[in-house]
Amino acid sequence: MHLIDSHCxxxxxxxxxxxxxxxxxxxxxxxxxxxxxxxxxKRWHRLLELCxxxxxxxxxLGLHPMFMLEHHADDLATxxxxxxxxxxxxxxxxxxxxxxxxxxxxxxxxLLIKQLQLAQQADLPVILHVRKAxxxxxxxxxxxxxxxxxxxxxxxxxxxxxxxxKQDMLFGIGGAYSYQRATRLHNLIKQLPLSxxxxxxxxxxxxxQGKQGQxxxxxxxxxxxxxxxxxxxxxxxxxxxITTENCKRIFNI
Ligand SMILES: [Zn+2]
Numbered sequence: 001m002h003l004i005d006s007h008c009x010x011x012x013x014x015x016x017x018x019x020x021x022x023x024x025x026x027x028x029x030x031x032x033x034x035x036x037x038x039x040x041x042k043r044w045h046r047l048l049e050l051c052x053x054x055x056x057x058x059x060x061l062g063l064h065p066m067f068m069l070e071h072h073a074d075d076l077a078t079x080x081x082x083x084x085x086x087x088x089x090x091x092x093x094x095x096x097x098x099x100x101x102x103x104x105x106x107x108x109x110x111l112l113i114k115q116l117q118l119a120q121q122a123d124l125p126v127i128l129h130v131r132k133a134x135x136x137x138x139x140x141x142x143x144x145x146x147x148x149x150x151x152x153x154x155x156x157x158x159x160x161x162x163x164x165x166k167q168d169m170l171f172g173i174g175g176a177y178s179y180q181r182a183t184r185l186h187n188l189i190k191q192l193p194l195s196x197x198x199x200x201x202x203x204x205x206x207x208x209q210g211k212q213g214q215x216x217x218x219x220x221x222x223x224x225x226x227x228x229x230x231x232x233x234x235x236x237x238x239x240x241x242i243t244t245e246n247c248k249r250i251f252n253i
Contacts, residue, residue, distance in 0.1 A: 001030045001236075001237060001240045001241075002030055002031075002032045002240060002241075002244050003029070003030050003031045003032065003199065003221050003222060003225055003240050003243075003244060004031070004032065004033040004034070004035070004198070004199065004221070004243070004244050004247040004248070005026075005031060005033075005034045005035065005199065005200055005201050005203075005218040005221045006035050006150055006170075006172055006198040006199060006200045006247045006251075007035060007037060007093075007127065007150070007152050007153075007172050007174070007198075007200035007201065007202050008034050008035070008036060008200070008201050008202065008203045008218045009036065009037070009039070009202070009203065009204060009205070010022075010034060010036050010050070010057065010203070010218065011036055011038075011043060011046055011047040011050050012204055014204040014215055015204065019050075022217055022218065022219065023054065023056060023057075025219055026056070026218050026219055026221075027056070029219060029221075029222045030222070030240070031056075031218060031219070031221050031222065032056065032244075033056055033057075033058060033247070033248075033253055034056055034057050034058070034218050035058045035060060035089060035090070035127070035247075035251060035253075036050070036051065036057055036058065036059055036060065037060040037062060037064075037090070037092040037093035037127045037152075038059065038060060038061040038062050038063075038064075038092070038093070039062070039063075039064035039066075039067055039093060040063065040064065040067050040070045040071065041063065041071070041072065041075040041078055041079070042070065044061050044078075044079075044082060047059050047061070048061075048082070048086050048088075058088075058089045058251065058253055059086070059088045059089065060088055060089055060090035060091065060092040060093070060127050061079055061082060061083070061088050061091065061092075062079070062090075062091050062092040062093050062094040062115055062126075062127065063075055063076075063079070063094060063111055063115065064093050064094065064095070064129060065094070065095050065096055065097040065103065065108045065111070065112070065129060066097050066100060066103070066129070068102075068103040068104070068107060068108065068111075069103075071111065076114055076115070076118070079091075079115075079118060080118060080121075083118070083122045083124075088124070089124075089125075089251040089252065089253055090119075090124055090125045090126055090127050090149060090150075090251060091115055091116075091118055091119040091122070091124050091125075091126050091127070091146075092126055092127025092128065092129075092149070092150075092152075093127045093128070093129045093152060094111075094112055094115045094116075094126060094127070094128065094129070095108075095112060095128045095129035095130050095133075095137065095152075096108050096109065096112060096129075096130055096131070096133035096136055096137055097129060097130075097131045097132075097133070098131060098132040098133040098136075099131035099132045100131075109136070109140070112140065113140065113144060116140065116141075116144040116146055117144060119146045119147070119149075120144065120145075120146055123147055124146075124147060125146065125147050125148045125149035125150070125250050125251060126146050126148075126149035126150075127149055127150050127152055127172075128149060128150065128151045128152060128169070129152055129153070130151060130152075130156075134156040134157075134160045134164075135160070137151075138160065138163045138164060138167070141164075141167040141169070142167070145167065146167075147168070148167070148168030148169060148170070148250050149168075149169055149170070149250065150169065150170045150171070150172045150198055150200075150250065151164055151169050151170070151171050151172060152172040152200065152202070153172055153174060153176060153200070153202060153206070154171035154172060154173065155176060155184075155185060155188070157188075158188060158191045158192075161188070161191070161192055161196075165193070165196055168250075169196075170196050170197065170198050170246055170247075170250055171192055171196055171197055171198070172198055172199075172200040172202075173189060173197055173198070173199055173200065173224065173228060174199065174200045174201055174202055174206055174224055175201065175202065175206035175207060175208045175209075175216065175220065175224070176206065177189060177224070177227055177228070177231065178208040178209040178223070178224070178227050179209045180209065186231050189228065189231050189232060190231065190232060194232070194234070194238075194239070194242050194243070195242065195246060196246070197228070197242075197243050197246060198243050198246050198247045198250070199221050199224050199225055199228065199239075199243050199247075200221075200224075201216055201217070201218050201220045201221055201224065202216065203215070203216035203217050203218050203220065204216050204217070207220075208220055208223060208224075208227075225239050225240050225243070228243075
């Protein structure tokens with residue numbers, strides 16, 4: 001069984017002490033690939049270096065909407081330059097976070113549009129972080145169509161899912177679906193086509209039910225595959241095979 005974690009912040013310092021041991025255990029669990037999205041320019045070089053040293057790891061580069069205060073005017077030019085120097089699988093993690101009131105919506109939209117344009121220019125998919133802004137995001141994707149991508153930690157409506165599918169987007173499914181009280185999500189996942197699902201941990205964040213307050217790890221992807229299989233009443237081998245195919249197709253890995 002092969003599994004992919006399509007969204008893991010393995011570059012974060014929470015993994016500095018045991019990153020390589022975790023990767024070894026991932027291999028034993030059948031987790032063959034991990035996509036690491038970038039969040040701020042300051043961390044891009046380290047992320048690229050990490051991925052250079054391990055074939056399992058695939059970098060994406062982007063400016064995350066929750067880190068607006070850490071972004072600088074010349075970051076986009078740096079991103080454009082790095083795209084010509086390194087092979088990255090996506091522009092991400094980028095998006096709109098209208099849940100946190102701290103960050104100016106217009107500034108987020110402006111930054112997102114510039115990164116969608118970079119994705120168009122580089123012919124790359126995108127990894128999207130979207131909270132309380134799915135309809136705005138769908139409208140922007142129509143205006144600035146990209147080569148597909150993943151809506152990370154998707155929790156929108158079935159109707160919004162249909163609109164994302166029209167833009168060739170997949171849905172990142174992870175820890176939020178492990179909670180017993182998440183009945184809306186449990187309903188939603190039954191309505192998504194399996195051809196549109198990828199599995200993700202968002203580690204070190206988004207711990208599974210029962211592990212609240214602990215560091216999450218890409219090893220959880222094996223548990224998430226079982227949760228998705230249970231919720232959809234399908235075989236875990238089919239979930240693993242098809243989500244792995246989806247992820248490889250969208251990121252060309
Ligand atoms: Zn993330």
